[in-house]
């Protein structure tokens with residue numbers, strides 16, 4: 373997809389702060405540090421649009437980015453970040469669940485997993501939830517640059533087999549691999565969302 377504009381639009385640290393949607397939204401979910409914010413930057417070809425960090429827990433609230441004045445990418449805060457307090461985790465859960473349960477403009481989700489780890493219980497639970505709500509989603513195996521070619525091929529086919537019939541895309545935010553397929557999926561999900 374050609375990116376004419378990609379801009380920070382809003383951030384929300386509580387359900388009350390979530391703004392009314394402007395466009396169809398595609399949210400990126402996954403464990404802390406899996407590479408959600410990095411993927412947004414690579415997809416939009418903006419190096420510092422979304423804040424990224426080596427330290428897990430970088431993205432705190434929901435962060436909304438407006439793309440080409442036609443769709444919104446939503447960077448969700450990651451889960452599985454052990455050093456957060458109980459209270460912070462409860463607030464995180466409330467925020468993300470509220471968003472997922474109420475956002476009518478949510479056209480689809482990219483569920484990110486590290487290609488070396490694959491999905492764990494939280495991701496499988498999220499996938500079941502999305503299925504039960506009829507929200508379309510695709511798996512994105514991130515950090516493909518971390519594996520040698522032969523190991524990557526094996527890891528990808530294991531994931532595809534395990535997660536079938538859901539789509540499994542594979543990306544590297546370092547090498548820029550897999551971005552066209554991610555955009556193609558996003559555009560199709562947005563088009564479906566508009567139809568339905």
Ligand SMILES: Nc1nc2c(ncn2[C@@H]2O[C@H](COP(=O)(O)OP(=O)(O)OP(=O)(O)O)[C@@H](O)[C@H]2O)c(=O)[nH]1
Pocket residue numbers: 402403404405406407408409410411423424425426427428429430431432448449450451514515516517518543544545546547
């Ligand atoms: N090698 C490699 N490193 C990556 C890739 N994507 C992200 N990283 C690194 O992984 C770390 C975490 O990336 P983020 O994009 O901040 O992760 P996040 O999922 O947004 O994390 P939270 O905001 O904490 O939920 C950073 O050090 C990134 O540079 C990738 O494709 N390849």
Ligand SMILES: [Mg+2]
Pocket residue numbers: 408409410423424430431447450
């Ligand atoms: Mg982040």
